[in-house]
Amino acid sequence: MASALTKRGATVTHHGTNASHAPSIADADITVEWTVASKRHRLLVEVAKRSDESEFTSIVEHLNRAIAVAPGMTTNVLYSGLSTSVRMARFLRNENQQRERDGRAGRIVFLPLNRLQTHLSHWAAAPAKAYPLTGLTSAVARWPEFATDLAAAQVFQEEVFPDWTEEEQELDLARLRELAVRQERLRRDIVGLENKLRERGVTGQRAHKFLIYLFFVALYEDKRGIESRATLSGFADYRTKMSPADRADKEFKDWTVHHLIKKDIVFDPDIVTSGMFDRYERLELPDEFIVSTVLPIFERYPLSAGGIDFIGAVFEALARRAEKDNRIGQFFTPETAVISTVRLVSPRPSDVVLDPACGTGRFLIHAMDAMLANAVATATETKEEVEQKVRRERLLGTDIDPWVATIAKMNMYLHGDGKSNVRPANGLALSAYDVFAPRTPARAHEAIDVALTNPPLGDVNFREVAAELARSGSLGKVKAAPGSEAYESEIAAKANRWTKERLRVVPHTCVEQTRADTLSKRVTDWRDKLLLAMKTRDERKERHARRHLDAAEAGLAEVKGAIAAGKLTYVTAGNNAKGGALFLSAILDYLKPIRDAGAPEEWKGGIVGIVVDEAVLNTSAYGDARSFIRDNYFIKAVVSLPRNAFEFLARTTAKTSILLLIKKPDPAIVQREPVFFAKAHTIGYTSTGVDDRNDFPAINEAFNIWRQAAPSSYAGGVVSPARLAKATAKVPLCDGLVSLYQLSDESPTERLDFAYNRMKELVATMGERILLSSVIEPVTRIPNTELVDEEALVHSYAWVRSTDGRVRPKGIQDLQYDTKDLREIKSGDILVSGIDAVRGAIGVVEDDCDGLIVSKEFFTFRVRESSEGKVDAQYVARLLRSEKMRAILEGAITGVSNRTRLESPAQLIALPIPPLPSIKVQQSLAEQVRAAFRAQDEAAKVFAAIDKSLSA
Secondary structure, three states: OHHHHHHHOOEEEEOOOOOOOOOOOOOOOEEEEEEEOOEEEEEEEEEOOOOHHHHHHHHHHHHHHHHHHOOOOEEEEEEEOOOOOHHHHHHHHHHHHHHHHHOOOOOEEEOOHHHHHHHHHHHHHOOOOOOOOHHHHHHHHOHHHOOOHHHHHHHHHHHHOOOOHHHHHHHHHHHHHHHHHHHHHHHHHHHHHHHHHHHOOOOHHHHHHHHHHHHHHHHHHHHHOOOOOOOHHHHHHHHHHOOHHHHHOOOOOOOHHHHHHHHOHHHOHHHHHHOOOOOOOOOOOOHHHHHHHHHHHHOOOOOOOOOOOHHHHHHHHHHHHHOOOOOHHHHOOOHHHHHHHHHHHOOOOOOOEEEOOOOOOHHHHHHHHHHHHOOOOOOOOOHHHHHHHHHHHOEEEEEOOHHHHHHHHHHHHHOOOOOOEEEEOOOOOOOOOOOOOOOOOOOOOOOEOEEEEOOOOOEEEHHHHHHHHHHHOOOOOOOOOOOOHHHHHHHHHHHHHHHHHHOOOOOEEEHHHHHHHHHHHHHHHHHHHHHHHHHHOOHHHHHHHHHHHHHHHHHHHHHHHHHHOOOOOEEEOOOEEEHHHHHHHHHHHHEOOOOOOOOOHHHOOOEEEEEEEOHHHHOHHHHHHHHHHHHHEEEEEEEEOOOOOOHHHHOOOOOEEEEEEEEOOOOOOOOOOOEEEEEOOOEEEOOOOEEEEEOHHHHHHHHHHHHHHHHHHEEOOEEOHHHHHHHHHOOOOOOOOEEEEOOOOOOOOOOOOHHHHHHHHHHHOOOOOEEHHHOEEEEOOOOOHHHOOOOOOEEEEEEEOOOOOOEEEEEEEEOOOOHHHEEEOOOOOEEEEOOOHHHOOEEEOOHHHOOOEEEOOEEEEEEOHHHOOOOOHHHHHHHHHOHHHHHHHHHHOOOOOOOOOOOOHHHHHOOEEOOOOOHHHHHHHHHHHHHHHHHHHHHHHHHHHHHHHHHO
16 A cells, blocks of 8 residues: 555555554554645545454544544545445445435445455556546545445546556456346345245235335335334334334234335325325235345345346346236346447437336436436536436336336336336327326427337237227217217227327228229229120110219219318228337327437437337338338437347347437438447347346447447538448447448338348358359158058157257157158258258258158258259258358348248248359368267267266
C-alpha cells in the first residue's frame, strides 16, 4: 500500500507490526491520508482474517472516533477480509444508510484481501501520474453498489483503474460464473420452498402467490434500508414490538408476515398508487415456518446485488415446473437477450417506453436502467427531475393476465420505479380505450417513442381479441340486444372493422369487392347464355337467362354503388396469427411518427425492439406479414438467436430473432440503408443452463459502430452509394457473426431471416458453381412387403449421426410406421436426415448397414450413373457437412422449431456447390474419413476391453 500510494502524495501509516495487528486504541490497522484541492482525506484500512461479522462493531467505533478527533477531514473505512459474507455486507450497507439518513459523515466499503493485493500491486507498478487518488474517493461514493466482493472489486476497477481491461474482463467473467451459481441455487431453493408449502397443504396458484409475496417482502425490506424485518433478527424485533392487541388478534396471532404486510407495507404511498396489493390475499404462514424455513433462505442472498431478478425467478421456477401455459416463452426471455435488445434500441431519458406484453417487467427494468444511466440536466429540468420523470411517467407496460401484471408492478417498484404504470390489459388494443388513465395521454395511439417486447411466441386468436373488445364496449356502443342475432352481427362487424384498422398485418378481404367479382362473373356467364338462347331461338331459355342476367346486373350495380360510396365491409382471413406479427401491427399504431426530428430519414421515427418467431421471417405463410413490415418500418437489425435460446428457461425450442425496426413516416419511402444482420451462436445460456459464452456484446458493439456510421451515408438527405460503402466498411464482421445486406426492392415478401441472407452472401462469393443435382439423384426403395412382417412392425433400423456423419445400425426397433413410409438403404447411398441435415446428419452407407431400414424422415441419394467414376459419394457427403454448405442449406429451407426440416430431396439437390476436384483428390479425402471411422472402432474396442477388465 505504501509503495502504491506514497508516490501519489499519500501518507501511509501502519499502526501494527509485521507480527501483530494494530492495538485496539489505534484508529485502524492502516491509515492513508492525502490532500486534494486543499481538502484533507483519510481512509482507515481494517484488515481481518477472523469471522467478519465480529469485526463490525470495532469498525464502526474506529470510524466514529476518527471523525470525532478530526471532524474537518473526510474520513471513510475500507474493510478487507478473506471474504465478505452476505450478512456482513448487509450490516455495512445498513450502517451507511443510517449514517446518510442522520446526516453523519463517514462511509464503510469493503474489498477482499486477494483483490486488494492485486489492485495495490497494479497501482504500485504504474507511473505516479497514472491512477490518481481521486479514484478512491469516487469508489467510496458508490457505496450503495457494494453488495458482494465481486461487485466491490468492479467498482474499484472502474473508478481507480478504468483502462485496466484485463481486470475488467476477468471480473466480468467471474461475475457471470457467480451469478450462474447463485441463480441455480435460488432455483433449487424456490422449488424446495414450494415443496415445503405443499407439505402444509398450500398448492397451485395459492402457493405461487404466497412465494411471490414472501420474496416481495424480503426485497421491499432490503430496498427500505436500515435493519430488514425479513432477517432473523429484524423479524424477531418486529414481532416483539407488535402491540399486545395485535398479538392477541386472531387475524395476526402467529402470522407476523401477514401483519407486516397489512399493517405497514400496504400503506406505502407508492404501493397504494400502483395498486399492486389491491388483490392481496392473507398470507397464512405461521411464524415458526417463516423463521425455520423462509428467513434462512433470504439471508443467503445479497438481495441488493444486481444480476438476479428475484421476483421473475420465482415466477419462472414455478411456471417451468408446472409448464404453465403456451405463453411461457414470453415470460422467460433470457436476461442476456433482454439486455441486448435494450442496447440495440438505446432508449433515451426523454423517451416514453412501452412493453405491451410485459410479463414480469424485465424489458422495462433494463430500459429504465439505461435511461437513468444517461440522465442529465436539461434547459428546463435538473438531473433529479429527469430521473423522477423516467421512473414515474415514461415506463408503460401491460399484460393480459392481471396476476402477471401485478408481479410486473412489484418488480418495477423494487427496481426503482416509483409509479409502476403497468396495467392488466390486452397489449394488442392499447389505443382502443383509456388503458393508462389517469395518465395523459391515456391511450397509446402515436404516443410511444420506444416499444420493447417479447410477445407470445405461439399463435394468437385475433378474432377472439377483437370480439372481446367489441363486447366490452371499447369499440363503441352496441345497439342490439345481447343474445340476439343482430347483436352478434354487430359485434362481428365492429370486430372486423377494428382488425382492419389496427391489425393490418392480418390479410383482410372486402366483402363488397368479393361480391362484385362474383356478380361480374355471373353477369358474363348469363350474358353468354342469353346470346346462345337468342341464337338458337329457344324462348324459354332466353326468358330464364334474361331474368338471371337482370338480377345479376342489379346486384352488381348495387354493390358497385356501395363501393363508390365507401360502404365497405372487411373480414379477416383465418382466426390465428403469430403473436410477433400481430404485435408489430398493433405497435405501429402506438409509435410516434417522429421520435428524433434531427436524425437521418430512416432513423427519425418511433423504434421497436421485439423478439419474434422466425416463422414470421422465413415461411411462405407469412409473406404478407413481411410485406407489411417492409411497407411500414425501416428494418435496422435482425439478430438470429440460437435454437436453444429459450430451452433452458422456457422449455421451448422455438427459433427466434430480435428485430429492430423504425416506423416509416410514409409507406411509399423505400429503404436505402442495408439491414444489419447478425447471428448469436451463444447467448450465455444453453439447453442445460447458464454458459459464460455470449456473442451479444460483440454484436451490440458492431451495431453501435453501424449506428454511428450510418448518418455519414447521406448526402443532401439521400443515401449516397459511395458514402454508404465507406460507412459499411467501418463495421466489424465479428468472424462471420455480422453482415450488412441490401434488401431487394423487387421482392417485398422475400425472407428476412439471417440464414437466408447469409446463404445469398455465401453463394455470391462461391464463384464458379454447379448444381448438386448434376452429380447425385434421389432414390426411394420401399421394403419388399413379402420380406417384412407388416403386423409386427419390427425392423432393423439405421441412422446417421450429426456429430460425425457416420451411418450406424440402430438395432431392431418397434416403431409405428406403415411399410409405405419406410425406406431401404444400400451400401454407397448418401443418407440425409430431413430433420437434422443442417446439424450435419449426412453420411454414406457402408457395408455394415446395407439393407437396413430408415423412416421417411430420411432421404437417400446415389451418384448419378453419368458421374460414376468421376464422383465419390463420401466426398460429396463431407462437402455437404462442411460449415459453409450447412449454412447454405439452412438458408435454403425454413423451420421454426428445434430443428430446421428438409422437406423433400428436391430442396437438397437444388443447392449450388463448387466444382468437384479430380476423382483422385476426392478418393484421398474419402479414405481419410474411412480411416478415421476405423480408428473410432478400434478405440471403442480398447475402451470395452478396459471396462471388461475392471469388471472382472
